[in-house]
Amino acid sequence: MNEEKKLNLTVASSPHVASPIDTQNLMRDVLIALVPALIMGVVFFGPRALVATIISVVACEFFEWAYRKLMKKSCANKDLSAAVTGVLLAFVCAPTLPYWMLIIGDFFAIVVVKQLFGGLGQNFMNPALGGRAFLMLCYPVAMTTWIVPGIGADKWAGLISGEVTMAGADIVTGATPLSADFMHGGLLPEASLLDAFVGNVGGCIGEVSALMLLLGGLYLIWRGVIRARIPVAYIATVAVLTFAFPMGGNDRLTWMLYQLCTGGLMLGAFFMATDYVTSPVTKKGEVIFGIGCGLLTVFIRYFGGYPEGVSYSILIMNCCVWLIDKVGKPNRYGVTKEMKAAAKAKAKAGKEG
Amino acid sequence: MKQSFYGGVHPHDRKELARHKEIAPLSAAPKQVVIAMSMHIGAPCKPIVAVGDHVKVGQKIGEIAGLGAPIHASVSGEVKAVEPRPYVGGGKCMSVVIENDFQDTWGSELVPHADYTKLSADEIVNIVKEAGITGMGGAGFPTHVKISSGIGKVDTVILNGAECEPYITADHRLMLEHGEKVIGGLRILLQAFGLKNGVIGVEENKEDAIEHLRALVGGRGDVTVESLRTRYPQGAEKQLIQRITGREVPPGGLPAHVGCAVFNVGTAAAVYDAVVEGKPVTHRVITVTGDAIQDPKNLMVPLGVSFQTLIDEAKGFKEEPERILTGGPMMGIAQYDLDVTCIKGTNAVLCLTKHEAAPVVEEEVCLRCGRCVNVCPMHLTPVYMHLYAEKGMWKEAEALNVMDCIECGSCNYICPARIHLVQSFRVTKGELRNLAAKEKAAKEAAKA
Numbered sequence: 001m002n003e004e005k006k007l008n009l010t011v012a013s014s015p016h017v018a019s020p021i022d023t024q025n026l027m028r029d030v031l032i033a034l035v036p037a038l039i040m041g042v043v044f045f046g047p048r049a050l051v052a053t054i055i056s057v058v059a060c061e062f063f064e065w066a067y068r069k070l071m072k073k074s075c076a077n078k079d080l081s082a083a084v085t086g087v088l089l090a091f092v093c094a095p096t097l098p099y100w101m102l103i104i105g106d107f108f109a110i111v112v113v114k115q116l117f118g119g120l121g122q123n124f125m126n127p128a129l130g131g132r133a134f135l136m137l138c139y140p141v142a143m144t145t146w147i148v149p150g151i152g153a154d155k156w157a158g159l160i161s162g163e164v165t166m167a168g169a170d171i172v173t174g175a176t177p178l179s180a181d182f183m184h185g186g187l188l189p190e191a192s193l194l195d196a197f198v199g200n201v202g203g204c205i206g207e208v209s210a211l212m213l214l215l216g217g218l219y220l221i222w223r224g225v226i227r228a229r230i231p232v233a234y235i236a237t238v239a240v241l242t243f244a245f246p247m248g249g250n251d252r253l254t255w256m257l258y259q260l261c262t263g264g265l266m267l268g269a270f271f272m273a274t275d276y277v278t279s280p281v282t283k284k285g286e287v288i289f290g291i292g293c294g295l296l297t298v299f300i301r302y303f304g305g306y307p308e309g310v311s312y313s314i315l316i317m318n319c320c321v322w323l324i325d326k327v328g329k330p331n332r333y334g335v336t337k338e339m340k341a342a343a344k345a346k347a348k349a350g351k352e353g
Numbered sequence: 354m355k356q357s358f359y360g361g362v363h364p365h366d367r368k369e370l371a372r373h374k375e376i377a378p379l380s381a382a383p384k385q386v387v388i389a390m391s392m393h394i395g396a397p398c399k400p401i402v403a404v405g406d407h408v409k410v411g412q413k414i415g416e417i418a419g420l421g422a423p424i425h426a427s428v429s430g431e432v433k434a435v436e437p438r439p440y441v442g443g444g445k446c447m448s449v450v451i452e453n454d455f456q457d458t459w460g461s462e463l464v465p466h467a468d469y470t471k472l473s474a475d476e477i478v479n480i481v482k483e484a485g486i487t488g489m490g491g492a493g494f495p496t497h498v499k500i501s502s503g504i505g506k507v508d509t510v511i512l513n514g515a516e517c518e519p520y521i522t523a524d525h526r527l528m529l530e531h532g533e534k535v536i537g538g539l540r541i542l543l544q545a546f547g548l549k550n551g552v553i554g555v556e557e558n559k560e561d562a563i564e565h566l567r568a569l570v571g572g573r574g575d576v577t578v579e580s581l582r583t584r585y586p587q588g589a590e591k592q593l594i595q596r597i598t599g600r601e602v603p604p605g606g607l608p609a610h611v612g613c614a615v616f617n618v619g620t621a622a623a624v625y626d627a628v629v630e631g632k633p634v635t636h637r638v639i640t641v642t643g644d645a646i647q648d649p650k651n652l653m654v655p656l657g658v659s660f661q662t663l664i665d666e667a668k669g670f671k672e673e674p675e676r677i678l679t680g681g682p683m684m685g686i687a688q689y690d691l692d693v694t695c696i697k698g699t700n701a702v703l704c705l706t707k708h709e710a711a712p713v714v715e716e717e718v719c720l721r722c723g724r725c726v727n728v729c730p731m732h733l734t735p736v737y738m739h740l741y742a743e744k745g746m747w748k749e750a751e752a753l754n755v756m757d758c759i760e761c762g763s764c765n766y767i768c769p770a771r772i773h774l775v776q777s778f779r780v781t782k783g784e785l786r787n788l789a790a791k792e793k794a795a796k797e798a799a800k801a
Binding site for chain 2: 009011012017021076121279325336
């Protein structure tokens, strides 16, 4: 017997090497991509935006840990997926939303939407958007009260207590980008297009800066974390529809650009619709999914009861993912059109015979 | 029309370990060789020598029993045993153990044909058969069967010099150092098929080999050397055909169905050796490499030499190996016993340290990230196939064309959750084959 037989060898099925990218890596990249938007949120809405985001992350990680502990399942905190949900949920809430409401949203997102369906990979809708939809149902006023950056508001107000007193100039009822007058009536917001693009407008913490979200999205595509098909199909559909059907007698191009830069479109297209768990995996499926999201967004914005349609359009499309993937199944390798036709004819003949 | 295949991955190729090492013979002839009787796809050969017989180099010691290719002695000496021995494919395999007498007496029945242009197709097929040539790329399909079944159907002969598996440099060195044999072998194959032009596909990370082969072809212009994108699995038969001709081999079909025949460059060199020099397959080039190896090498090795000898030849380990493989890291087979010996399809002995090898971790949950779908060169949806496979829903997995899977490992490599997809599909395919066999038996029983 040779000495080398004492070697401690692993015998496993091929392949014997693996890509260095794992789940945690991917989620970390998503978090990095969200940082620019967070910075803009803090610049425009004050430190409260940062505190709210941190609270949301901590709450999500806590609920994830607590649920799995309670159910005696393996701990899954290190994959960072709960942190992503936490950031995204904070991003789609108004900066003035009391912290406790945010935490309720986190609970709904992590426990009800995600863990009750089996945890990561099993939920059929985006947890952050599910949490937002729940908050919209429960606290519609708090969720849709916007402050306009830089107007009168004391940026430090309510940082600790979590409560912001709504009074006077702080509350904006008129022409914020998310008002019904804009989306349904075609009345352009007062903010300039540049302000809307950079994010110097009223809105949710992380939604306002189209520029920063675009940067984050491009980072994710460059890193190969997400594929470009969904965001491109989504944004292109919205662009084409709003360009073709401008409202309120506005210039087509201006109207389209305002529609693209405001609301949750950029956040939704790059970060929500591309959520792995709740989006299709096939090439064709991704394009169908993106177009579907775009159509629903425009329909809700134009005709719906809510001024903003991104979150609901993505949630609705989330529910169709299995169906979409069936439609999007790639063509079988080596099967030509003639072979398909022949197989069809044969099956038909078989039925008749 | 040429087209790149869909998907694929690009692992770090690590070929720098051995790419500049010239093919060297073993520093000392092996004391003993253990020649397995199964070196090809098909039925194992029947040993035709007995204990105590004296054999010569190139003498036939295993005869075809069904689909296969004969096996020849790689050293001269006395047969010490004919018994099952550890085998690179797993388990044990009937083997002939020869003790070397270091005389190297030549005993092949093949006759050299310096001018092969006068040979007929049948004669070439016969020489290839008698020389025991099998696919040298790893799969080991008997070459004479490939030629004889393809004559008349094939319009494109492709040599596979892609060597897309990371680490391995055996084909690379062969093309550089014995390029004339590769091209000569291709011309012989073309003659057997009655064709004028052939193609050699080489990945562009072997620029020097491409230039060398092009220079060798020179003005004759009958052989085109295609530079292929470095992308795994470029060297998979179907993907190579797709890249070179734009044709897709139909499900369950063979390359001949789309008029192609693909041979490894090593196979072509073996054909040249057999026809022009009258040498059967007794040796082959093997890359001994990996970060665990002290001095990675490309070696010209007599068949039947143990992995231990090869590793010693490369000055042993400098770090503890975590896995020892035959073949490349994407499709190679893990070994647990270094007494296994090399066969015709062994292109590498790869010793990976635990830093290079895939971490042994528990599978995480599937994120549905879809990367597996994006890299699958066979247009499959591994994420859904695996869902069915996990639950034992074989028929549903079959509906997703799991049988088309070529087990290239791309999906498995890219999976961020480290799910053992290839293993899962191997099990599924095995179960489906069992089911099909059962159904067939039941049908026949019903008939009778």
